[in-house]
Amino acid sequence: MKLLRRGGSDEFDKKDSSMPEATPEQDVSESVRKSTAGKGRPTPSRREAEGRRRGPVAPAPMTAKEARARRKAARKSKSKDERKAESAERRATASERRNRMLAGEEKFLLPRDRGPVRAYVRDLVDSRRNLVGLFMPLALVLIMTMFLGPVIQQYVTLAMFVMMLLMVIEGIYLGRLVNKKARARFPDSTDGGFGLGWYAFVRASQIRKLRAPLPRVKPGEAV
Template identity: 40%
Template sequence: MRVEPVPLGSVFRSRAKEEKAPTADKAPVTDSKQPRDPQAPKGRPTPKRSEAQTRRRSVANTPMTRKEAAKRQRDERRAQMERQRQALASGDERYLPARDKGPVRRFARDFVDSRVNISEFFLPLAVLILVLSMVRKPEVQSLVMLVWLAVIVLIVLDWIVTGFRLKKRLNERFPDQNKRGAIVYALMRSLQMRRLRLPKPQVKRGERP
């Protein structure tokens, strides 16, 4: 009876290879072409875009030191002051100081700027009276007193007329809005020379606001 020879390879085959084969078959197949977020650590899921943006904002808004926080505040204040300065020159309502904001205050400014106010000549007249008061002559001193009294009376009369007319116009134009302080705001503005007023005048003289 003839016995067929058995191949030695099938007898002495490594058992470790047989154990590793099914494990390799069960390994998940990953798509190497799928892009991975560079911010996502290996072995972790890719974060959502909103989460990544929130994380970046928190890092950017969190100062590392007290010195950096103080520097950032100074830069923000400087930028805000620059915006206000440009707004005072251009009349941009978005960046004006709180005392100048609103349609009521804007109308009060335009009302004063459209008129010739006696009170706007107060500063140059005051300088002239001060110079004349240095002259030590009785007749000049008497003249200075009369001029000073006349200037005060004219300014008071001008304020009364301006305040009465402005109040009437404000009640017609803004019946339901808060107009508190608008009259005083306009009268204080009328004391300044036109070229020195801030915010800058946006209407011409004689133009109806």
């Protein structure tokens, strides 16, 4: 039985009958195109999705011995070239951190050296010529001379006693000096007292070239 159609429907039937039917391969490609239209990428298969899942995370080591065992096992699992590359990278990173610390960058300083007050105290100490800075080289010379004879040992012992007394006097003076100037420069700071004075004394007792961070001012320069 032929249904009644509007005018021009016969031509449409002819055109429709002349078009080839879609093959199964075309249907699959069309479905893939529709699925990727919204995401911009094909939907991963089940095998791919399962391959992306991470395995269970190992618990943190409970003891230092266990941590060392894990590091040793990790090193054994790597080749010799990989271990050399990692070692070179660690040395380069440590060297860079040390250079920045010696330059005085706040981020790389030790906790005891951080803050504007400690930086100001370091500049105060570095701008002075401190007697306590000669303690280490003089102590080595005096210890070496103690083996020359009993008479010389008496003089050496006396000289070391006098030098230690002078160090104590200068340390007390230096501690009071840096506390006074630090309070005047930073009145709202809580960093002061014995801890700040001891920090200045320890830095002053070190050889100038071995101080860390490195001195930013020259001896005699105004701070």
